[in-house]
Amino acid sequence: MAKLEITLFGMPQVRLDGEEVYFPYAKINAMLYYLAVKPVVGRDEIAGLLWPEEDERIAKKNLRNAIYQAKKSLGAEFIDSPKKSLLCLDWSQDISCDALKFADNPVDNLALYGGDFLDGFYIKDSEEYEFWTMKMRAFYQEKYIANAYQVLSEAIEAGRFDQVEKPLHTLVGMDEFDERNVRLLMTFYAKTGRRGKVIEAYYNLKKLLRDELGISPDNDTRALYEEAVAQVRLPEKEKEDFFYGRYPELAQVGGAIQALAKGRGEGRSILLEGEAGVGKTALIRRAMEDLPQGVLTTEVIAYQAETHFSLRPMEVFLRRLEDILSSQGEEMKRSQEVRDLSRTILLALEQITQKSPLVVVFDDLHWMDDLSVQVLTATILRANPRVLFLLLSRPAFRQDLLDMASSLVNAGKLTPITLKRFNRKESEEFVRQAMGKKLENKVMDRIYWETEGSPFFLTEYLQVMNTPDRDPFMTPKIKDAIRARFAFLSPQERKLIDLISYFYDEAPLSVLSQLTGLSDLDLIGMLEGLKRTNLLVEKVHQEDVGIAFTHIKLREYIYQDQSPAKRQAIHQRIGQILEEGIEKGGTGYIYSKLVYHFRGAKDPFKSLEYELETLNYYLNFSHELFPVLTNQREDDREGVYIPRDRAKSSFAHLEAQFSDLRGPDEKEIHRLLMIFYYIKGRYLIHDGLYEEGIQDIRRVIDLARELGDQVFILESYKQVIFYHIQTNQAQGMEKYIRGGLDLARSLEDKEEEGILLRLQGLYYMMVGDNDQARTHLEASLQIFQDRDFLGSRYAVNIAAAHNYLGEIFFQEGKYREALSEYDRAIGLSEEKKASSAMSVFYINKGKTLYALGQVDLAGEEFAMAYQLYGLFDSFWKRPVLEAYLALCYFDTGDMEAAAKFLSRAGENRASLKDPRADGTVAFAWVHILETTGSSSLDPALAALQNQDLTSYRTRALAGLDPNRDAFERGRL
Numbered sequence: 001m002a003k004l005e006i007t008l009f010g011m012p013q014v015r016l017d018g019e020e021v022y023f024p025y026a027k028i029n030a031m032l033y034y035l036a037v038k039p040v041v042g043r044d045e046i047a048g049l050l051w052p053e054e055d056e057r058i059a060k061k062n063l064r065n066a067i068y069q070a071k072k073s074l075g076a077e078f079i080d081s082p083k084k085s086l087l088c089l090d091w092s093q094d095i096s097c098d099a100l101k102f103a104d105n106p107v108d109n110l111a112l113y114g115g116d117f118l119d120g121f122y123i124k125d126s127e128e129y130e131f132w133t134m135k136m137r138a139f140y141q142e143k144y145i146a147n148a149y150q151v152l153s154e155a156i157e158a159g160r161f162d163q164v165e166k167p168l169h170t171l172v173g174m175d176e177f178d179e180r181n182v183r184l185l186m187t188f189y190a191k192t193g194r195r196g197k198v199i200e201a202y203y204n205l206k207k208l209l210r211d212e213l214g215i216s217p218d219n220d221t222r223a224l225y226e227e228a229v230a231q232v233r234l235p236e237k238e239k240e241d242f243f244y245g246r247y248p249e250l251a252q253v254g255g256a257i258q259a260l261a262k263g264r265g266e267g268r269s270i271l272l273e274g275e276a277g278v279g280k281t282a283l284i285r286r287a288m289e290d291l292p293q294g295v296l297t298t299e300v301i302a303y304q305a306e307t308h309f310s311l312r313p314m315e316v317f318l319r320r321l322e323d324i325l326s327s328q329g330e331e332m333k334r335s336q337e338v339r340d341l342s343r344t345i346l347l348a349l350e351q352i353t354q355k356s357p358l359v360v361v362f363d364d365l366h367w368m369d370d371l372s373v374q375v376l377t378a379t380i381l382r383a384n385p386r387v388l389f390l391l392l393s394r395p396a397f398r399q400d401l402l403d404m405a406s407s408l409v410n411a412g413k414l415t416p417i418t419l420k421r422f423n424r425k426e427s428e429e430f431v432r433q434a435m436g437k438k439l440e441n442k443v444m445d446r447i448y449w450e451t452e453g454s455p456f457f458l459t460e461y462l463q464v465m466n467t468p469d470r471d472p473f474m475t476p477k478i479k480d481a482i483r484a485r486f487a488f489l490s491p492q493e494r495k496l497i498d499l500i501s502y503f504y505d506e507a508p509l510s511v512l513s514q515l516t517g518l519s520d521l522d523l524i525g526m527l528e529g530l531k532r533t534n535l536l537v538e539k540v541h542q543e544d545v546g547i548a549f550t551h552i553k554l555r556e557y558i559y560q561d562q563s564p565a566k567r568q569a570i571h572q573r574i575g576q577i578l579e580e581g582i583e584k585g586g587t588g589y590i591y592s593k594l595v596y597h598f599r600g601a602k603d604p605f606k607s608l609e610y611e612l613e614t615l616n617y618y619l620n621f622s623h624e625l626f627p628v629l630t631n632q633r634e635d636d637r638e639g640v641y642i643p644r645d646r647a648k649s650s651f652a653h654l655e656a657q658f659s660d661l662r663g664p665d666e667k668e669i670h671r672l673l674m675i676f677y678y679i680k681g682r683y684l685i686h687d688g689l690y691e692e693g694i695q696d697i698r699r700v701i702d703l704a705r706e707l708g709d710q711v712f713i714l715e716s717y718k719q720v721i722f723y724h725i726q727t728n729q730a731q732g733m734e735k736y737i738r739g740g741l742d743l744a745r746s747l748e749d750k751e752e753e754g755i756l757l758r759l760q761g762l763y764y765m766m767v768g769d770n771d772q773a774r775t776h777l778e779a780s781l782q783i784f785q786d787r788d789f790l791g792s793r794y795a796v797n798i799a800a801a802h803n804y805l806g807e808i809f810f811q812e813g814k815y816r817e818a819l820s821e822y823d824r825a826i827g828l829s830e831e832k833k834a835s836s837a838m839s840v841f842y843i844n845k846g847k848t849l850y851a852l853g854q855v856d857l858a859g860e861e862f863a864m865a866y867q868l869y870g871l872f873d874s875f876w877k878r879p880v881l882e883a884y885l886a887l888c889y890f891d892t893g894d895m896e897a898a899a900k901f902l903s904r905a906g907e908n909r910a911s912l913k914d915p916r917a918d919g920t921v922a923f924a925w926v927h928i929l930e931t932t933g934s935s936s937l938d939p940a941l942a943a944l945q946n947q948d949l950t951s952y953r954t955r956a957l958a959g960l961d962p963n964r965d966a967f968e969r970g971r972l
Contacts, residue, residue: 001094002076006036008099009140010115016074023073025894027051028066030123032089035079036097037136040088049129065893099140106147110167113144124896141174149184156188164188165264176208179221186224189255192262196255198228199248200415246283249417253287253390256415260357260388261292267413269380269389271365271405274419277456280392281551283419284361296324296352297359302367305504309592310371310618310646313362314341321348323541328355342378349379353386365393370400377404380413421453430455434462456551486535486558496526497535501558502570504596506539506546514577515570571600591617605668608657612675615650619683651680667707674703674712678719685723688914694723714743714752721759728916728961730766737763754783758801768963770808777801777808796837799828803841810848811966818848839868843881850884851967859888879909879917883924890928890941898928899940906944919959923968925952 005015012033014021023029027050034049035041043063044056050066051059067079067087080090089095098112117137123129148171155164168188172181182205189197202217202225209215217225228251252270259265272280288297298320306312318341322332325348333347352358362368362376380389391414393401408414422430427448432438439447447461486497499515500507513520527547530536535554539546549555559567575597582590591614598606654676661669677696684693697719704712717740724733737760744752761776780801806821822845829838846861862885882905889897902924909917928941929949937945947955953972960968 002074003094004074004076004078004096006032006095006097007114008033008036008097008117009102009113010119012118012121021073024069024889024892025896026121026123027062028070028073029121030126030129031063031066032070033118033121034129034132035087035089037099038088040082040086043085043087046087049132050123050126052128053125062893069893102140103143106143107151110144110148110151111163113140113167113170115170116141144170145174149181152188153184156184156191159191161188161192169266176205177213179205179218183221183224186221186228190224190228192264194255194258195228196248196251196253197259198224198255199251200255202228203248246279246419249419250283250287252415252417253283256388257287257295257359258292260359260386261295263357263386265357265385265388267383267385267387269391269408269414271391271393271408271414271416272419273393273395273416275394275421275454277454277551278419278421279455280419281363282455284390284392288359291359294356295359296356297361298324299361299363301363301505302365302369302372303505304364304367305596306592307367307369309589309614310369311341311375312589312592313368313372314345314375315589317360317362318345318348319541321345321352324352324358328352342375342382345375345379346382349383349387353384357386357388359388359390361390361392363392365391366398366401368401370398373400373404377407380408381411422455422458423453424448427453427458430458431462483557483561489530493526493530496523497530497558498562499570500536500547500549501555501562502567502574502597502600503548504555506548509545509547510581511574511577512547515573568601571597572603575601575603575606587617604657604661605663605665605672608654608661608672609675611654611657612672612679615647615654616675616679619647619679647683651683670703670707671709674700674707674709677703678712678715681716682719685719685726688726690723690727694720697723710743710747714740714747714749717743718755718759725759725762726914728766728914728964730763733763733766734760750783754780755797757783758797758804761801762804765804765808766961766963770812773808774805777804795828799825799837799841802828803844806844806848807964810844810851811964813966815848815852819845822848836868839865839881840877842868843877843884846881846884847967850887855888855891859885859892862888877917879905879914880920881905882908883921887924887927890931895938895940899938899944902928902941903944915959916961916965917959919956919961919965920968922952922956922959923972925949926956926972 003017005018007013007015012029014023014029014032030050031046034046043060047056047059047063051062054062070079071077076093078090078093078095080088082088098109098114099117102109102112117140118133121133148167152164152168152171155161165188168181168185172178172185175181182201186198186201189195189201202221205221206217209217216222249272253272256265256268256270272283274280291297298317300313300317300320302313325332330351332344333351349358365373368376383389405414405416409416428438428444431444431447447458486494489497496512496516499512509520509523512518513523516523518526527536527538531538535550537548537550539548549558562570575594578590578594578597582594591610594610595607595614598610601607658669658673658676661672663669678700681693681696681700684690684696687693697716700716701713704710704716717736720736721733721740724730724736737756740756741753741760744750744756757776757780761773761780764770764773764776781798784798802821803825806818806825809815809818809821822841825841826838826845829841842861842865846858846865849855849858849861862881865881866885882901886898886900886902886905889895889901902921905921905924909921925945925947926949929937929945929952932938956972957969960972962969
């Protein structure tokens, strides 16, 4: 027997045999929630409650449809009608509801109260339903408050801590100003050894009372707080590990880690904010020293030099997770529904935390690029409570970081902590404890003046003071203290330190070996000594070992202390080493390093070349219709794309660099210009900016002819062909196909010949000659199959040929054959994560299912396509997709969603000069108006209608292609 679970506390949901059920529209949920609480309901009552604005006939019709859709989604008769006029749930079946269990026995079922009744649930145009929700919410809250305090206090006193924490938080949340409830929570934390959480609860209450009521916590509450602070004591350490102060913050972080280890994590991460050198990293290191057994950790650092390279920190994070999974004997799973980076990270976190809880440290968050901030926000929001994120950042000055913190705090997923410099009194106590004695006021005044209370500079100053025969005041600035850290290094060690400073993140051991000429063993021996002096740290990766400074200020000092001529020469050599090791089709990370080093070498040609490679890397997968794959790692491409505004600013930046580029090698300048205009023209054509895009591609053709570069001429011809495809203009397209085929054959490039034969097949489809189209598409496939390219980088182009064969079958009304071809296309492109191509294949598959009348299945395919559009930034085919999504929602009765997608389709079609897209949007309107008529059109749709039925029909017929849109034209 199927089991139906209805959860009404917190965010409501319906689960069937453990799987959440998603209904076509919200009023079906509202109906089930109402039936779950009320034993028997009159049909008139619930119809009037859910559709108060409709007349009785339409309201009852809507109710019948809602019951039908609910039964269809649940697949069983859970809704009963004992009389024609009555409705109820069939409680003889296996149905459970948390609200009913709680109401029957609140003492034994406190843990079921997971939040307010129907929290966050809302339906439009039904004030009576909202009033009923508020009434029931108050009823359950009063019942909870009446029973919870006594039950929870008895459980805490008896040491029964299981199933206590969540109800306690619920109780506190119902009346935040009731100190009795807060004290009970603090007592629970104290008895479970979580002193940091005691302090956190106290400070939260103190701030609330001060801000809202202008008062302080009472003496009983303060006594609990002071007892907790008194018990937060750090273990004795040697002087070089000295740590002072920050007890409340340390307790807060430590408490969160301890809760995680005990399986009591709340899914609330911590943002530690403060200026450089204020002690954020030191605090986290100290908190992690006593890491409970079984808790795993990983760390990701964002670097200033990578701020403009999209998703670099998240790519590093993904590799760290992959390393952990490898150590657990696991392989990383990837999302099969959406090729998105956040989803893949969440899957990896789920795998890891099935075995062990995980602490993730993100350091220098302020250097993280905006896309990484978005992905990290989404990850924290959805991560399971066995993951604790510790975020370290300087005070946020970017809006995206402020938005991130605000969103996570509001969602209850983040606790911000601000660290400030020590004041004069705290600095004096810091020095006294570190040195074991009190300094004269004059000396202390000088130290405070030099350091301004910065923990980092205080620590550095004291290390110099403790060094024998060294005068701590030999220079007036703290820079001298940093220099003193390096004063006793051997010449070989100093040379190695100098070289490491040229890497903004970490120096690969393999590159250091080539730079120094030393063997790995000799290098490791030197590095071990430098690590013991706390100057360097080692970071082990699967492919190499990275060496980094313990603090960015140390690296900055060493780097700036070297002469400009030396910096230029070393950067040039590092760039050459990296260039020698790069494989064809490198990663965005490697390209960004090459840009950095060649820029430091003052080599404008090389740095510009790799800036172009970087941009091309990010645009290839998100702005190429059917991209050719490189041999880069699969995970390097995962979720890679840049948004439209970033792409345009990159083009403007590169154009400015070209205007300043000077040199004797005019041919090299023209070669770089050719690459630039090709990347830009390709992007603009794909984005619907045809005039400027074609102009740039014609520049490429002229430059390629001047340079004798046949490959770029061929690539440019293909972009002109794509322009004709997107604008549905067969005329003029064949010239470039024939020219491209001639070039491919003269170059003896069979792969390109296969691509162009596919495009020639498409041309014949566009002019209505399906026999010729089949011949050329099959010839294209034969080339790849003969040469065993199926698993190669041309797999997406092979998939595209199957897609076009599917289109031919679709136009001929052979829908099953079409579906088979689309499935083959999707299977090939899924392996290569080609989001832009897959979106087209899913759209075509969805259209075929829609033509078969399988609206629900069609909607699933369209939803897949729509999710993929989130992984790249393009309008291509989007209006068609949104028009069909609108049709699916309309056909299943969700008028609000239909209006939303129809509105978006209308907006996006204006960005493309594609008559087929415009025709498809008009076709959707014809179907809607023919089905309902203008007079009875849903208000949400009526607000969008700007033409009559005849005008929409005329527009659809004018835009839809007689040869490629036979289904739509047949319906018209």
